[in-house]
Amino acid sequence: EPEVTQTPSHQVTQMGQEVILRCVPISNHLYFYWYRQILGQKVEFLVSFYNNEISEKSEIFDDQFSVERPDGSNFTLKIRSTKLEDSAMYFCASSEGRTQYFGPGTRLLVL
Amino acid sequence: AQSVTQLGSHVSVSEGALVLLRCNYSSSVPPYLFWYVQYPNQGLQLLLKYTSAATLVKGINGFEAEFKKSETSFHLTKPSAHMSDAAEYFCAVSGNQAGTALIFGKGTTLSVSS
Numbered sequence: 574e575p576e577v578t579q580t581p582s583h584q585v586t587q588m589g590q591e592v593i594l595r596c597v598p599i600s601n602h603l604y605f606y607w608y609r610q611i612l613g614q615k616v617e618f619l620v621s622f623y624n625n626e627i628s629e630k631s632e633i634f635d636d637q638f639s640v641e642r643p644d645g646s647n648f649t650l651k652i653r654s655t656k657l658e659d660s661a662m663y664f665c666a667s668s669e670g671r672t673q674y675f676g677p678g679t680r681l682l683v684l
Numbered sequence: 685a686q687s688v689t690q691l692g693s694h695v696s697v698s699e700g701a702l703v704l705l706r707c708n709y710s711s712s713v714p715p716y717l718f719w720y721v722q723y724p725n726q727g728l729q730l731l732l733k734y735t736s737a738a739t740l741v742k743g744i745n746g747f748e749a750e751f752k753k754s755e756t757s758f759h760l761t762k763p764s765a766h767m768s769d770a771a772e773y774f775c776a777v778s779g780n781q782a783g784t785a786l787i788f789g790k791g792t793t794l795s796v797s798s
Contacts, residue, residue, distance in 0.1 A: 623782075
């Protein structure tokens, strides 16, 4: 069964450093998403992406965040200058329609 | 605006007992509703979804949910809990087209005792 994959599974970084989180969506899906889950809190939407552009973004997705589909398979989330409060689990998801399928997540720890 | 409220952050049941996890939603458009399950240190797995077809939806692992428009509810049930059901369960509502955000509830942690 096709699934969304994410790398790395864990990442530790220093405050102010740039990080890139990678995702490989399900191959025939056209819509891609990033969500985050701060420890003990609910899952929050960051951004959705379709046809090589952002289709929707939340207030959380400020100028320090960017997304890219650099090739036909990968979908990335870049955080330019990480802050302590960026520590969270980041989930990638993809969909054909409204049903979104999630990857296993990347746990980001900012020190 | 859409929102989801999950009543009860923690539910405890005995093995073999009925599981009932509550979800109420608010949506200005006909909603698509979802339940996801998150096992410890894992991602979100789709349990079931309501997409405006049958109001009683069956999912994986013996779970089902009933969409009640009059009550704006989409409660998740399972007739007989198993130890392996222990996890966190999230109810979510989708916008009216593909590519829009899923809005999640705060989640309900289900504990199952023997």
